[in-house]
Amino acid sequence: MSGPRIRLGVAGLGRAFMLMLPTLARDPRVAMVAAADPRPEARARFESDFGARSYAEVEALCADPALDAVYVASPHQFHLAHVRAAAAAGKHVLVEKPMALSVADGLAMVEAAQAAGVHLVVGHSHSFDAPYRRAQEMIQAGEFGAVRMITALNFTDYLYRPRRPEELDTAQGGGAIFSQAPHQVEVARLLAGRPARSIRAVATVWDRARGTEGAYNALLDFGEGLSATLTYNGHGHFDTDEFQDWIGEMGTPRDAAAYGTARAALRGVAPGEEAALKERRAYGRGAGAEEARRAPPPPAYNHFGLVIASLERADLRPTPRGVMVYADDERRFEPLPPPDVPRAEVIDELHAAILGGVPPLHDGAWGLATAEICLALLESARTGAEVALRHQGAA
């Protein structure tokens, strides 16, 4: 592969970056030019991993003239400041989900990007994953009539993975509604293909020791009889990967015989040591880009649990390897070629926007719509009332 590359800077070498590392280390369309992080060991590793520069401050990173774009992967509360800094410096922006913890912050990001004339892409979320995009194409092709109902169900061990304290504090953007709901909301929005009107949801803290919502039930109404049920349970019991041939969220096989491993591992951690445990797995301590480059490509795509789009003349069920089509007269599997690079779909969109001028699907307005729904989900759970949505774009 030759051709122009995106010269990328990374703001924040934390967990989000680690999850994108297999993509960034392997996709030939990206040149890793610089990064910013407060941790010296992370900066040193980045320099050696990529032969690149590093900065202690995001502002300095954004001033680097060699960058086309900045990947804002800092903790949620810094997203607005970092998006503004990058846009003000004329850099295109890829900002992690959740884009913002308030509609006002999301709007401010959209405005900052517009004022600077740069692209703002929000992700990775699982609505980038190729099988969902393939299902969307099949819906848009119209062969099976209108989409009528979306069913999304995901049971994971999310709540018992090692966390920093703020990740367990909803007020600081922690918990399943900020971290996990954006995926499910975006997959539903992608398949619905039109603006959501309102949401009614139920969610509470089940486990006081974790202090945040790890589960929710939500009914998202798109009007004219189209709705989505979004069910998420991150308490580590039943696991919907059982319905995905034990392919995990990242597209790699899981051991079907293993059970309860997240909770068991956490139980062995002394009080107050959980954040330190997470820190020990941070970038710069453990595996880096070299391991990511050496790893074989994942056998399947990322996914976010059981998803079924019900159309007038078919149900479409995206799986980690393609799309199951349950039509009127036949049931067939439409396979996708296995991914060369995990989450390459994010680079597809970023590359097309920055170097091809193609407006991204996952732009600021898209991310704002998702953020509004997640905030409304939380509000509905707290008030017990339905919440109307106002930032979903044109119908």
Next chain:
Amino acid sequence: MSGPRIRLGVAGLGRAFMLMLPTLARDPRVAMVAAADPRPEARARFESDFGARSYAEVEALCADPALDAVYVASPHQFHLAHVRAAAAAGKHVLVEKPMALSVADGLAMVEAAQAAGVHLVVGHSHSFDAPYRRAQEMIQAGEFGAVRMITALNFTDYLYRPRRPEELDTAQGGGAIFSQAPHQVEVARLLAGRPARSIRAVATVWDRARGTEGAYNALLDFGEGLSATLTYNGHGHFDTDEFQDWIGEMGTPRDAAAYGTARAALRGVAPGEEAALKERRAYGRGAGAEEARRAPPPPAYNHFGLVIASLERADLRPTPRGVMVYADDERRFEPLPPPDVPRAEVIDELHAAILGGVPPLHDGAWGLATAEICLALLESARTGAEVALRHQGAA
């Protein structure tokens, strides 16, 4: 088995009776004494199947002094008149679901039974099925903490089975919301263990040729953070029996390779001939009690799709053969002994009530609460607003 038997009369030898025939023909605790039906061929078959009497009119059946109880299995619109007739004659009543098509009718049935001092049992519904009852016992035992969320998902070919015209007319009690939602609502209520407060739902007619709702999405709120999502799609594409080892709703194995059979069979039917097709399979035309007695016991219990009760320290997943327990530290299957007689749970409850004086779980108030929720589901789908519930019993 010896001991006293329920001397039963059947009001209506239609489809509901056919589905209960394997139970009624085989359970030794039931003596089939009489039946009423307008069709002479059904009455003749009943007489020969059971060595029993028959009547053309339900009123005459109810006057039969040899009966302890009447099974009201007539079309929905006759339920109230037939329950009243049976109660007025001092007979206990088993009335099919949906109990009533209005709250007023349901209340009138409850009052009629109370005034007469007879038991009113509503069913069969799948909330009788032993695996759901076993899960309920496990919840009540308290080992896994409070129940927090219920997930119910059922995809079937309901809408494309042969129907009489009124079964495709919602105003006459047709469609998935009257016929199928009672099962899912009752399973959710059983596992929730407390009164529902409100429901928000979305449902429309997807297939104009069938003219009634064949699918719905609903969020049932039980308060204090406990909710149930109820998702049903009867349009004959994806089938949740895939998640039940291809054991069908009646507890018998299905051919996993067969696909789209209901729609294909219906396509071969000439316009106007559908009701006649259904009629050809009616009681008195095809198989009867002798075939039901000769059939081997079903290998598994009845079920109504994927159901997961999420508790603080476990997910419980009833299956056709038992309950999968996904606890904090272990995943185990709690098998139930295979059924001797299908749906024997209905006779358990009826027998205990009539001959043992044990108040039934599925009494008139129970059935009324379910009917109210189904009517509210329809109302919410039509208005787009949440509907508060008022007939759910004491909290």
